[in-house]
Amino acid sequence: MNTYDMTINGRAVSGAATFEVVNPATGAPFARVAAGDASHVDAAVKAARTAFPAWSRTPDGQRQALIGQLADLLEAHMAELMELLTLESGKPLIGLDGIGSQMEVGGAIAWTRVTGGLSLPVEVIQDNAEARIEVHRKPLGVVGSITPWNWPLMIAIWHVIPALRAGNTVVLKPAEVTPVATARFVELANGILPPGVLNIVIGTHGSGIGSAIAGHPGIDKIVFTGSTPTGKKIMGAAANNLKRLTLELGGNDAGIVLPDVDPKAIARKLFKAAFHNNGQTCACLKRLYVHESIYEALCDELAIQARTVVVGDGMADGTELGPLQNEEQRQIVQSLADNAKSRGARLLTGGRAIARAGYFFEPTIVADISNGTPLVDEEQFGPILPVIKYRDLDEAIALANDNPNGLGGSIWSNDIALATALARRLECGTAWVNEHGAIQPDAPFGGVKQSGIGVEFGHYGLAEYTSIQTVKVMKN
Numbered sequence: 001m002n003t004y005d006m007t008i009n010g011r012a013v014s015g016a017a018t019f020e021v022v023n024p025a026t027g028a029p030f031a032r033v034a035a036g037d038a039s040h041v042d043a044a045v046k047a048a049r050t051a052f053p054a055w056s057r058t059p060d061g062q063r064q065a066l067i068g069q070l071a072d073l074l075e076a077h078m079a080e081l082m083e084l085l086t087l088e089s090g091k092p093l094i095g096l097d098g099i100g101s102q103m104e105v106g107g108a109i110a111w112t113r114v115t116g117g118l119s120l121p122v123e124v125i126q127d128n129a130e131a132r133i134e135v136h137r138k139p140l141g142v143v144g145s146i147t148p149w150n151w152p153l154m155i156a157i158w159h160v161i162p163a164l165r166a167g168n169t170v171v172l173k174p175a176e177v178t179p180v181a182t183a184r185f186v187e188l189a190n191g192i193l194p195p196g197v198l199n200i201v202i203g204t205h206g207s208g209i210g211s212a213i214a215g216h217p218g219i220d221k222i223v224f225t226g227s228t229p230t231g232k233k234i235m236g237a238a239a240n241n242l243k244r245l246t247l248e249l250g251g252n253d254a255g256i257v258l259p260d261v262d263p264k265a266i267a268r269k270l271f272k273a274a275f276h277n278n279g280q281t282c283a284c285l286k287r288l289y290v291h292e293s294i295y296e297a298l299c300d301e302l303a304i305q306a307r308t309v310v311v312g313d314g315m316a317d318g319t320e321l322g323p324l325q326n327e328e329q330r331q332i333v334q335s336l337a338d339n340a341k342s343r344g345a346r347l348l349t350g351g352r353a354i355a356r357a358g359y360f361f362e363p364t365i366v367a368d369i370s371n372g373t374p375l376v377d378e379e380q381f382g383p384i385l386p387v388i389k390y391r392d393l394d395e396a397i398a399l400a401n402d403n404p405n406g407l408g409g410s411i412w413s414n415d416i417a418l419a420t421a422l423a424r425r426l427e428c429g430t431a432w433v434n435e436h437g438a439i440q441p442d443a444p445f446g447g448v449k450q451s452g453i454g455v456e457f458g459h460y461g462l463a464e465y466t467s468i469q470t471v472k473v474m475k476n
């Protein structure tokens with residue numbers, strides 16, 4: 001078993017102990033990782049603060065070139081990182097319609113390249129005989145990044161690259177169950193970046209590292225991706241020194257299918273949107289509203305997809321869905337399935353754990369269910385989709401918006417003008433037409449309502465790693 005260290009101030013740091021990281025496809029450990037604590041957060045913040053003045057003054061072109069080298073590094077280590085991601089997260093190497101570890105590393109490379117190439121030019125507000133007013137974007141200082149377990153490397157890249165591009169230094173904390181690929185990336189990146197610019201601190205559950213970062217007076221901004229309850233705690237802890245926040249939190253995305261679509265033609269797309277990465281993606285389709293005229297036909301088609309999808313160890317060729325990432329998440333999915341059944345919902349497929357080692361669960365389609373049940377109202381984050389019948393479009397929009405989350409949403413129809421108008425009525429940060437969950441590095445992405453604060457990606461996302469300085473120069 002390999003052991004992975006923290007990296008602080010450009011050096012490997014092993015901590016007083018190590019802990020095991022489990023492969024969710026087998027339930028057995030496959031790697032050991034250094035177990036840090038709050039003292040390592042202090043050391044990492046000190047290193048990042050020390051590195052900040054030189055890094056923030058490094059000429060733009062030079063920082064861009066170094067970020068380009070990070071993309072090359074990810075490319076050169078793609079196979080190794082893919083394997084580590086599959087072993088720690090359970091997601092297949094290739095996966096359902098290509099959504100797996102290969103896409104995660106490929107996405108990390110694409111986001112690094114595109115974000116590295118962005119700029120936030122000086123804006124001139126006024127330039128006349130009286131004065132010149134310029135708006136400058138300045139880095140904030142030290143950014144604390146806290147990541148979840150579902151797309152560990154790609155989300156770390158989404159945090160780290162814009163922070164570095166804007167001239168900040170970073171202290172990164174991965175989820176305790178998936179620290180390995182991220183630790184390896186930071187170790188490699190420190191062969192390129194100056195010491196202290198990118199640090200990683202790792203700890204077990206209960207190590208207090210996350211809350212130490214959230215409350216640390218030496219950190220200027222937190223970028224957090226994870227659950228809404230944890231996001232609220234971080235927001236509270238961050239208030240002490242008024243840290244800037246980007247919070248990418250839970251989602252419970254609705255999709256609405258209009259009566260004019262062919263169930264056979266869209267079933268695979270809907271299934272992919274809901275079940276890729278076993279439903280463990282923030283912007284998975286998590287509630288599907290279907291017009292009554294095609295309800296049974298679409299339920300049947302989705303059930304066929306669920307029965308035929310290949311579930312197995314993500315390291316094996318042809319696997320489309322792996323296990324859930326952890327046993328706790330499998331229990332959540334099981335209790336939502338049991339609750340739906342006890343309320344009279346129809347389980348068209350699945351509903352049970354798969355009897356084998358690891359944290360597998362049968363892909364589950366649930367019909368005859370409505371808003372007001374936990375499987376519809378709460379984020380399931382697993383391979384179980386509630387399909388809800390509706391009569392008219394106003395009712396469907398109201399049901400979709402009847403939720404505290406507002407990350408994404410989608411409308412499915414051949415009438416593009418109508419679908420686009422309906423999409424605009426969804427209370428969410430991204431609305432898709434005939435698609436769900438597709439993101440790209442130049443289009444802003446973020447949640448409204450309790451799905452978050454702020455956006456990531458593109459120049460809107462980059463701006464969140466800066467403060468504005470207005471410079472007014474009098475001319476007489």
Ligand code: NAD
Pocket residue numbers: 146147148149150173174175176209210211214225226227228230231233234247248249250251281282283379381407447451452
């Ligand atoms: P989580 O909130 O349990 O954990 C996320 C991270 O926060 C982990 O690193 C964890 O160690 C850390 N953490 C836990 N308690 C903390 C505290 N008190 N202070 C600081 N840090 C703390 O989330 P998870 O279960 O790892 O991830 C799943 C959730 O993430 C889902 O709700 C999903 O929708 C959401 N998510 C959102 C997006 C998005 O872009 N909106 C993307 C991916 C995942």
